[in-house]
Amino acid sequence: MTGVVVAERCSKWYGHVLGVSEVTWTLGGGIVGLLGPNGAGKSTLIKMMGGLLRPSRGTLRVYGEDPFDSVGVRRRIGYAPEHEATWDELTALELVTAMTRLAGVPAARAAPAAEAALDQMGMTPAMHRRVRGFSKGMRQRTKLATAIAHDPDFLLLDEPLTGVDPIARADIIDRIKQLGAAGKTILVSSHVLYEIEALTSEIVVIYRGQVLAEGNVYEIRALIDRHPHRIRIECDRPRAIAAALAAEDHVARLSFDRGGVIVETRDPDRCYDQLAAAVLAGGVVVTGLSSPDNNLGAVFEYLTGDGGAR
Amino acid sequence: MTEPHAASTVATLAAVTLKRFGRGKAPWIAAGLAALPIAYAALRHARAAPLRSDELFALMMLLVAVLPAMFVASSIGEEIEDRTSAYLWSRAIPRWAVVAGKLTALAPAAAALLAVSWYAAMRVAAAPPSLVSCGAIAAASVAASVVAAGIATVVPRHAMVLTICYLLTDNAVGALDFSFAGLSITHQAKLAAQFGDAPSPVGAPLLAMAGVAAVWAAIAVLRIRRLEV
Numbered sequence: 001m002t003g004v005v006v007a008e009r010c011s012k013w014y015g016h017v018l019g020v021s022e023v024t025w026t027l028g029g030g031i032v033g034l035l036g037p038n039g040a041g042k043s044t045l046i047k048m049m050g051g052l053l054r055p056s057r058g059t060l061r062v063y064g065e066d067p068f069d070s071v072g073v074r075r076r077i078g079y080a081p082e083h084e085a086t087w088d089e090l091t092a093l094e095l096v097t098a099m100t101r102l103a104g105v106p107a108a109r110a111a112p113a114a115e116a117a118l119d120q121m122g123m124t125p126a127m128h129r130r131v132r133g134f135s136k137g138m139r140q141r142t143k144l145a146t147a148i149a150h151d152p153d154f155l156l157l158d159e160p161l162t163g164v165d166p167i168a169r170a171d172i173i174d175r176i177k178q179l180g181a182a183g184k185t186i187l188v189s190s191h192v193l194y195e196i197e198a199l200t201s202e203i204v205v206i207y208r209g210q211v212l213a214e215g216n217v218y219e220i221r222a223l224i225d226r227h228p229h230r231i232r233i234e235c236d237r238p239r240a241i242a243a244a245l246a247a248e249d250h251v252a253r254l255s256f257d258r259g260g261v262i263v264e265t266r267d268p269d270r271c272y273d274q275l276a277a278a279v280l281a282g283g284v285v286v287t288g289l290s291s292p293d294n295n296l297g298a299v300f301e302y303l304t305g306d307g308g309a310r
Numbered sequence: 311m312t313e314p315h316a317a318s319t320v321a322t323l324a325a326v327t328l329k330r331f332g333r334g335k336a337p338w339i340a341a342g343l344a345a346l347p348i349a350y351a352a353l354r355h356a357r358a359a360p361l362r363s364d365e366l367f368a369l370m371m372l373l374v375a376v377l378p379a380m381f382v383a384s385s386i387g388e389e390i391e392d393r394t395s396a397y398l399w400s401r402a403i404p405r406w407a408v409v410a411g412k413l414t415a416l417a418p419a420a421a422a423l424l425a426v427s428w429y430a431a432m433r434v435a436a437a438p439p440s441l442v443s444c445g446a447i448a449a450a451s452v453a454a455s456v457v458a459a460g461i462a463t464v465v466p467r468h469a470m471v472l473t474i475c476y477l478l479t480d481n482a483v484g485a486l487d488f489s490f491a492g493l494s495i496t497h498q499a500k501l502a503a504q505f506g507d508a509p510s511p512v513g514a515p516l517l518a519m520a521g522v523a524a525v526w527a528a529i530a531v532l533r534i535r536r537l538e539v
Contacts (some may be wrong), residue, residue: 050400052539079400085392087326089333094326101322102401145396156400254467 001168003028004154004185005049011209012044019044021209023057027187031180033217034189036206042189043082043207046158047186050079062154075104078152082141082159082189088132091144092123095131095148101181103150112151117149118142121175137168144172148179155179155186161195173198228252229268233275234260234288244278245271260288319403323411326383331416335382340377340420344427346374351435360369361435363443364505370428370447371484371496375477377424378454379470381416386462387469391489397539406531410458417455421448442512450499453523457495460526463533495519 005027012019020041036042047053048060051067051074054117065073082266087095117128118127119182121141126134131142147155157176161169163250176199180186191195196203197217198290202213231240238261242254250267279286331337347369354361386409389395398408425448432439454477461476464471483490484497491497500506501513 047396047539050396052396052399054538071404074358074400075402077400079396081393081396083393083396087330087394089330090326096325099397099401102319104402104404107318140336141431303376309401 002026002257005060005187006064007045007048007058007060010048010055010060011057012041012048012053013056015084016112016207020048020055023209023211025204025211025214027185027204029185030202031176031186031188033200033203034206035191035196035203036189037108037191040191040206041189041209042206043108043158044209045125046156046187050156052075052079058303073126074155075150076203077156078103078147078150078154079156080147080158080160081142081273082162084136084139086143089130091128091130092118092134092138092145093127094144096127099146102148103152105150111248113149113151114145117145120148121145137164140164140168140172144175153185156183157186157188159188159189159191161192169195177294179285228264228266229271231263231265231268231271231275232257232260232288232290233263233286234290235279236285237282240282240284241275243277244282245274248274279305313431315403316407319407320410320414321333323398323403323407324415325416327412328419331381331385331419334513336380338421341382343373343376344423345426347431348434351431355434361431363432363436363439365429366428367447367500367503367505368442370424370431371481371499372448372478374447374450374454374496374499375474375481377449378417378420379458379473380479381420381458382412383458383462383469383473385392385412385416387461387466390462390466390537390539393539394435395537399537399539402493404420405537409527409530409534413459415450420455421451424448424451428437440504443505446499446503446512446515449502449519450495453495453519456523456530457526460529460533461531463537492518493522495522519527 003026005025007023007025010023011021023045034042039263044053047142048055049062049067054068063073063076067073067077090098095117098112100110100114101107112212115124115127118124120178121144123138123141123145124295128140131139134142140163144157144160147157164172176186176188178201188196188199202215202216202218203217205212205220235241238259239254242256242261245251245263246254248271250265251263252266252269255262262269263275277282277291347366350369351361351366389398389408395408395518397502398404425444428447429439429444457476458469458473461473465472478494480494481496482492498515498518501510501514504510
């Protein structure tokens with residue numbers, strides 16, 4: 001089997017706690033989103049690919065080699081960890097230059113490469129400032145610069161968008177896309193579906209340490225859409241809305257919840273149309289409309305069958 | 311891109327370590343501690359009760375228990391505990407280079423500081439010390455630094471405290487009149503500095519210190535090769 005990453009029945013335990021369970025998976029290339037809720041095993045899988053962790057059982061190979069033991073293969077990997085801790089005493093340029101040197105770039109080329117990477121991440125104005133005083137967004141950009149400065153073939157970005165403001169997020173997404181367009185293989189983890197959708201349509205869904213699904217995000221969405229979709233309507237007369245929708249064949253369940261009604265439907269588009277008609281016909285005042293299913297946890301419950309009756 | 315030569319990797323890590331160390335509080339605290347024997351010697355001198363050189367040497371051995379731990383154990387321990395080592399483990403470097411880089415930067419710094427402190431305190435107390443005694447203190451400091459590295463890889467969270475405890479115990483063991491006192495770094499330093507009961511050749515104590523350091527270096531390398539972040 002060929003691929004940038006090939007995992008075969010790969011498991012990782014932390015003592016008695018299972019991090020990743022029997023993962024058999026191949027990463028071909030391009031930008032791929034690793035999607036899963038917190039604690040699903042995303043970071044564990046990424047750390048195994050980055051050579052930070054060794055599988056407890058099974059194998060995981062990157063470019064055909066074990067990244068934990070092979071120094072050579074780690075030259076081809078750029079890793080940006082999830083946590084913020086870094087060498088805060090250094091300036092951004094010193095930090096990225098040192099990391100570039102340690103990735104095997106000769107001394108004469110390390111500083112220019114570091115400057116270029118910081119520039120690519122929009123950090124040129126702050127590159128002579130110490131990392132200690134950086135905001136979360138600046139730290140994320142600096143981390144990304146350390147990951148790309150040595151021009152690796154394979155980038156592992158663990159939650160690169162966590163905690164950054166919306167403007168920085170959009171900017172980082174653009175820069176990651178540019179790297180993907182330049183031919184890098186990029187694995188980006190996130191627990192937020194829309195972040196991943198903004199980056200790529202290829203996703204891998206991981207939950208409770210197992211790869212649950214992989215493929216195009218629309219295929220995953222279709223899988224999700226086979227299950228009832230929940231819509232919560234906050235209004236002054238929830239019973240009137242419930243009465244209008246109760247007889248519809250696509251409605252699987254109706255329930256009342258703190259000044260609102262929750263509709264579970266197998267046909268969200270039809271449901272939204274009929275809901276609008278019911279609101280207009282009944283003169284109902286709607287104060288809120290939301291879909292709890294945008295919460296990723298609910299999606300995973302659907303995919304794993306943990307959603308009970310749904 | 312080429313695979314970095316081990317020596318240049320160690321040099322890069324040492325340079326970064328020194329830069330980070332120099333920008334923290336540790337050098338100031340260390341300088342303050344290293345000034346204590348000088349201040350004590352000056353005080354005794356002012357009271358017309360000069361310190362004996364072996365008394366001062368015993369005081370220096372307490373500093374040998376503290377400074378290398380402060381320099382090396384905290385540097386390696388915090389790197390592992392704060393997970394900044396995640397950056398290092400994912401780089402194209404052999405893991406032993408991390409320990410080597412830290413030791414290359416910090417062990418000479420601790421040794422130099424202690425030797426200078428000993429030299430200055432002796433100048434104040436009595437007369438300039440022998441080069442051999444300066445070397446013995448520096449050697450003990452280097453050995454203590456390697457011990458600190460070993461302990462930091464095994465118990466990163468409390469590395470500094472545990473190293474100080476270990477080296478204080480080493481001091482106590484070295485003062486005992488048993489054969490296993492030979493395993494004590496401070497005891498061997500005392501012999502090398504010619505503060506033993508009888509004059510002894512310098513080589514044997516230095517070799518003994520090197521032996522203890524080698525055991526801890528092996529522990530550090532074996533442990534760091536298996537460490538996961």
